[in-house]
Amino acid sequence: MAVQTVGIIGAGQMGNGIAHVFALAGYDVLMTDISQDALDKALSLIDRNLERQVSRDRITADDKKIAMARIRTTLKLADLGQTDLVIEAATERETVKQAIFEDLVPHLKPHTILTSNTSSISITRLASRTDRPEKFMGFHFMNPVPVMQLVELIRGIATDEETYKTLHEVVEKLGKTSASAEDFPAFIVNRILMPMINEAVYTLYEGVGSVKSIDESMKLGANWPMGPLELADFIGLDTCLAIMNVLHDGLADTKYRPCPLLTKYVEAGWLGRKTGRGFYDYRGDTPVPTR
Numbered sequence: 001m002a003v004q005t006v007g008i009i010g011a012g013q014m015g016n017g018i019a020h021v022f023a024l025a026g027y028d029v030l031m032t033d034i035s036q037d038a039l040d041k042a043l044s045l046i047d048r049n050l051e052r053q054v055s056r057d058r059i060t061a062d063d064k065k066i067a068m069a070r071i072r073t074t075l076k077l078a079d080l081g082q083t084d085l086v087i088e089a090a091t092e093r094e095t096v097k098q099a100i101f102e103d104l105v106p107h108l109k110p111h112t113i114l115t116s117n118t119s120s121i122s123i124t125r126l127a128s129r130t131d132r133p134e135k136f137m138g139f140h141f142m143n144p145v146p147v148m149q150l151v152e153l154i155r156g157i158a159t160d161e162e163t164y165k166t167l168h169e170v171v172e173k174l175g176k177t178s179a180s181a182e183d184f185p186a187f188i189v190n191r192i193l194m195p196m197i198n199e200a201v202y203t204l205y206e207g208v209g210s211v212k213s214i215d216e217s218m219k220l221g222a223n224w225p226m227g228p229l230e231l232a233d234f235i236g237l238d239t240c241l242a243i244m245n246v247l248h249d250g251l252a253d254t255k256y257r258p259c260p261l262l263t264k265y266v267e268a269g270w271l272g273r274k275t276g277r278g279f280y281d282y283r284g285d286t287p288v289p290t291r
């Protein structure tokens with residue numbers, strides 16, 4: 001089944017990056033969110049990120065103009081019923097995702113493929129609440145989407161071969177590389193990465209290191225491009241905590257218990273870059289550790 005129009009639900013950090021790469025690759029994009037402010041912010045961020053690629057001669061000014069013209073926004077979830085492929089990229093809370101799919105399903109065309117950009121939540125469970133589990137997949141982009149090469153493809157227990165093949169072709173058209181993961185908690189990337197980030201928070205919580213020394217150690221000692229606490233702020237501390245809870249609940253192993261300090265930051269609303277403050281305070285000229 002050919003994909004031409006793509007619906008994106010959630011105009012946050014991931015939604016805007018997904019819209020960016022699909023529009024640049026020639027797809028027509030319709031992005032929705034529950035707040036007009038989030039949609040407006042996403043469009044200006046996409047414009048800035050495309051401009052950055054123009055200034056580095058990665059794309060031409062014309063490519064940018066055509067890509068921006070391909071992105072439309074709406075506050076009405078039902079409008080996405082006209083698309084060929086839907087990518088849900090709303091908050092990492094299963095109840096939020098389930099409610100979105102339940103509201104959307106009555107408006108969909110018979111052939112539309114449904115996907116979630118979830119970091120960790122069961123694809124089989126999300127699919128079971130729709131009218132098309134055979135056309136449902138995990139379609140997991142990495143942050144920042146315009147830069148990261150990987151897309152994790154996760155089949156639910158009922159996903160059919162045609163759906164998998166269609167999405168595999170879409171990943172190739174985006175110029176990215178797919179990796180297939182089995183549908184178990186947090187799939188591959190976050191099954192490995194998030195416990196490492198959680199361990200970095202424990203290292204801070206137990207006073208083994210400071211925010212600065214922990215991030216410096218992993219950047220200079222393990223050649224990480226970002227320190228684990230800087231990366232946690234980049235991902236979003238609410239998303240990091242949500243993933244740890246999915247691992248802890250789904251695998252029933254205490255080694256996945258989220259660090260109490262991570263929970264504290266989330267409860268304070270200090271979610272990282274997206275709220276201006278997390279393990280670092282981003283409200284000044286340079287990021288300052290908050291602990």
Ligand SMILES: CC(=O)CC(=O)SCCNC(=O)CCNC(=O)[C@H](O)C(C)(C)COP(=O)(O)OP(=O)(O)OC[C@H]1O[C@@H](n2cnc3c(N)ncnc32)[C@H](O)[C@@H]1OP(=O)(O)O
Binds near residue numbers: 049143148
């Ligand atoms: C949580 C999940 O479910 C899954 C996940 O995503 S886990 C998180 C995965 N992501 C990571 O691990 C990110 C680790 N960090 C990095 O790779 C790098 O720090 C980084 C690419 C984010 C920035 O790299 P950098 O060298 O410090 O920045 P910089 O040299 O300015 O930018 C490199 C490129 O990235 C782009 N870029 C940087 N930050 C960006 C952003 N926030 N959004 C979009 N593009 C960005 C720049 O435009 C530049 O693009 P071009 O090469 O096309 O010119």
Ligand SMILES: NC(=O)C1=CN([C@@H]2O[C@H](COP(=O)(O)OP(=O)(O)OC[C@H]3O[C@@H](n4cnc5c(N)ncnc54)[C@H](OP(=O)(O)O)[C@@H]3O)[C@@H](O)[C@H]2O)C=CC1
Binds near residue numbers: 010035088091117119
């Ligand atoms: N952050 C990351 O590094 C990565 C995240 N992911 C996954 O992508 C998804 C989105 O993450 P991220 O972009 O970081 O999250 P953000 O919090 O940045 O964005 C989520 C967006 O979804 C909106 N939203 C909430 N409820 C609804 C709804 N019912 N309908 C439409 N929009 C809604 C939010 O609005 P509001 O803020 O007003 O609630 C917000 O604008 C999550 O599943 C996450 O696990 C995957 C890879 C990497």
